[in-house]
Amino acid sequence: MKSTSALRAETRRFSDVYLHSQAIANWTQRYEQISPGSASTTLRQISGRHFHVFHEQLNQRVLQEGRAPHNQLCFALPVVHAVAPFVQGRAVSLPSLLTLRGGEEFVVHLPCDTDVIAFTIDRAVTDDPEHAALSQLPERILAQPVLPVSPPRYRAAVHDLQDVLHMALDDESLVNREAFDEKLLAHSVIGIVLSLVQSDDEGSPTLPHMSTQSYIVRKSQEIALDSDDDVLTVLDLCHRLKISRRTLQYSFQNVAGTTPTAYLRSIRLNAVRRFLMTTPPSVRIGDVAAQFGFCHFGRFSSYYQQHFHELPSQTPRA
Known part of the structure; x- marks a missing residue:
């Protein structure tokens, strides 16, 4: 595990889903193991002042209940296998972006062998003129908890988020360049969000x-x-x-x-x-x-x- 005053980066493994849920930074939630058997989970996460990315893998069926972090834009990209997870009462069977408003209560049923990458962005970032495009996100997409996205956008976002985690968890990372890494990682997450939610009618702008x-x-x-x-x-x-x-x-x-x-x-x-x-x-x-x-x-x-x-x-x- 490595950390600085601005960044926290770690990879952890658990044999209990509740302990796993409590280790996820900034989230108020509880996991309940539903299917019988030994639990084996992995949590990889990186958090800074204005963003948080975590990748979790769980081998058992899990009930996830809690409240999203306040004053955050909250998103997740689940890897859907044979059984779809249920999020806020809706099945997630296609490549989709999951969204939550900051402070919103949630109930999620995760199937066995769940693989999810989730990420949050501080709402204060939307007030920065440099990130003006983010200010439109709550009205545009947060009204629906499951937002279908095209497979190419989905694959690109998963790849880019894994790249962010790899960058942060690499043994050579965070050495003498903490402030730079914070900005680079935060901007990477913001760019991924904008790529995912761009509507199809924006595909051919006036150039x-x-x-x-x-x-x-x-x-x-x-x-x-x-x-x-x-x-x-x-x-x-x-x-x-x-x-x-x-x-x-x-x-x-x-x-x-x-x-x-x-x-x-x-x-x-x-x-x-x-x-x-x-x-x-x-x-x-x-x-x-x-x-x-x-x-x-x-x-x-x-x-x-x-x-x-x-x-x-x-x-x-x-």
Whole structure:
């Protein structure tokens, strides 16, 4: 287990579902084991000042009762197997986003071998102009506890949330960059929510001229490389450029054929590679990676190998 003043990250295993439920940060709830047999559960969670993500796996059928955290936007993505869970009296049989209002009481019947990723965002975040899109979420989606989502969006969200957990629970994480990690993780969760709840009629927005899209990509690259202390997130770029998240994404897709995150990561990987090729082996690779915003060396090394088909240590040095 690792923790800082801002972040809490842990992986725990239990043989009792009640103890499991009490270990989930910030939630007032109780689990009751319904099916007979030995319980075996796993809880992985990361929480900061403005967000909380947890991934739970339970082998027994469970009754879950409680009250959602106050002043939070609460969501969950269940992995549905043969038997559907029942949430607030509704069966969840398709890829769906589960929603709860902060402070709302809930009753959930979870089948055997439940696998759920849940996440909350502080409602205070919606008052920040940088996250104005979140202010519309309560009215748009929280009126229904089960919101069907398309399989591609569902798979992308599960993948991205698992990536957030992996980032936080990696052995190299949270080292000397606590404030940066807090912002990066929180912005990642916010982006996942926005991706899930975007309505289908927003799929083809009115886009700026192609020359403007090219300017957006170029300016984003300049802003990211000029950043002194951290790596700007997609939400940072939208705020700096005063454009919507959808405009940023479509501009990068049309001009560069990829996402803003992947494109800017590639730019930084190239910058690291150029720096390594012009410095002697006495300059530590980890220090160079951190200089360009890669604060988790294990993840940096994996990105580097995927991109250049060689490890950073295999790159020729001056």
